Amino acid sequence: MWYAVYETETGRLRSSGSVIADPMPKGLSVKEFKVRPTDLQWNPETLDFDVERVVPRKPISPLEFMRLFTVQERVAIRTAGDPVLDDFLDMVRVAGSVLMDDPMVVQGLAYLQVQGLLTPERAAEIGGA
Secondary structure, three states: OEEEEEEOOOOOEEEEEOOOOOOOOOOEEEEEEOOOOOOOEEEOOOOEEEOOOOOOOOOEOHHHHHOOOOHHHHHHHHOOOOHHHHHHHHHHHHOOOEOOOOHHHHHHHHHHHHOOOOOHHHHHHHHOO
C-alpha cells in the first residue's frame, strides 16, 4: 500500500509513503493507493496524483521571437561584438520557426544573461513566451 497524507482543509500534500502515523495528527487526512504512484503530481483539488499536463508550445517565427526583446536589448545584443551572439542571431534568422524549449534558444538566452545583456527575469520572461 501507498499513502498520501494531506492537509484536510487545503488538500496540500504533506507526505507520501508506505507507512503512516497512527493515530493521524489533527488536521491531516490519508488517502490509500494500491500501488505507488510514479512520476505524478499531487492535485490538492482532486486529492489524487495526476499526470502533469504538458502543454506543447506553439512555434513562433524568427520575427516574433526578436519582437520579444526590447529595442534597447536588440541593439545591445547586435553591438556587443560577440561572435557567439552573432551566431545565435544568424541561427534564429535562418530558422523557419523558433521553439522556446529548443536547446539553442535556451542556451542563447542563458548566454545573454552571462554577458549581462539580459537579467534573469527578462530571460525567463522571453523564454516563457
